[in-house]
Amino acid sequence: MTSSSPPADSTPQLPDYAPVPEAALGPALNEHGYHVGRVERNLFSVTDGTYQSAFLLTSDGVVLFDAPPSIGHNLRRAVDEMAAAEGASNTVTHLVYSHHHADHGGASSLFGSDVIRIGHEETKRLLRRDNDPARPLPDVTFQDRYTLEVGGELVELAYHGPNHSPDNIYIHFPHHDTIMLVDIVNAGWVPVFNLNLSEDVPGYIEAPSIAQSYPWTHYIGGHLGRVGTRDTVALHQQYIADIQASVKQMLGTVDPTPYFVKYGANVWAAVQIYLDTITDRAAEPIMAKYTGVLAAADVKAFVHSTTFMILHSTRLDFGPSGPLHP
Incomplete structure (x- = not known):
């Protein structure tokens, strides 16, 4: 009879993170796994805690804004719940795509072929390319601006250039x-x-300023549970501005010479270590400043990858890319 060693502990060693600030927490979900809440009058938001959608109840039917598959059939339940409570029609007549990505539009087909779908002309081109039956093509497209009027309600759609995606x-x-x-x-x-x-870093950075130029109080961002405010957007802008400033400072102070001397002909090794060093040093004060202020500010992969993207946009889009050779 042979003895065997006890199995090694297979429990993963998971890191600890700072608690989520109270101000970042969304509403509690119901037994179906969603929350529907009134934003203003007959405009409602729906969330599963990770994604957000919205809808308008009108005298001529329901206008839905995005259809995330993670919420899926709960969109129908949310519409039915609010329509019954308000004594309104629960028939979805229109669906607006914010952009073409499947994580925000992949439940569109649940609402059938009679729904009028609306999106930017680039959204239609990209959806045609993707050929996804879960995301039927828009019936109505626009280039710059489109005003949607349903049951006496008004919604203004506008395109101000690429940001998160080419069509957002x-x-x-x-x-x-x-x-x-x-x-x-x-x-x-x-x-x-x-x-x-x-996909477009300068467009992404500029987008909140464009949003702030509109008159509004409530902000629906498509993710997580909360409906935001103008202060929410301003805090995000400060976070991004601080990363930009930190990146510029490190670009001006980290000397690339030792990295290229060390790795000689292996240029890409030098580039990696040099840029990783800038990213690490630029991200460190950001994580320290915003931990406890913004949720997940201490999740290193998120902060570092965002800093890395801003670093390269600073080099490639805004300049300078580095020291000018004498």
Whole structure:
């Protein structure tokens, strides 16, 4: 009979993080896993704690804004719940795409083929490319601006250039004191990887300022549970501005020479260590300043990848890219 050693402990060693600030917490979810709340009058937001959608109850039917698959059939439940409570129609007649990404529009097909879908012309092009039956093509497209009127309600759609994606639009509810701008500001939280996986860094950085130029009180950002405020957006802007300032400072103080001397012909090794050093040093004071202020400010991968993206945008889009050779 042979003895065997006890199995090694397979429990992963998971890191600890700072508590989520109270101001970043969203509402409690119901037994179905969603929360629906009134934003203003007949405008409602729906969340599963990670994603957000919104809808308008009108005398001519329901207008839905995005259809995240993680909320899925709970969108129908939320509409039914509020329509019953308000004595309104629960028929979804229109669906507006904020942009083409599947994580925000992948439940669109649940609402059938009779719904009028609206999106930017670039959204239609990208959805045609993606060929996803879960995201039917928009029936109505626009280039710069489009005013949607349903049942006496007004919604202003506008395109101000690429930001998170090439087609991400601004959805303004002028009679509901609200703006919806998806994947830019996470109310009370830092951006996730790479500035919320954004494709155009200068556009992403500028987007909150464009949003602030509109009149509104309530901000629907497409993620997490909270409906934000103007202060929410201003805090995000300060966070990004601090990263930009920290990156510029490190670009001006970290000498690349030792890295290229050390690695000689292996230029890419030198580039990696040099840029990683700048990123580490630029991110460190940001994490210290915002931990306890913005949720997940101490999640290193998020802060570092966002800092890395801003570092390269600073070099490539804003300049200078580095010291000028004499």
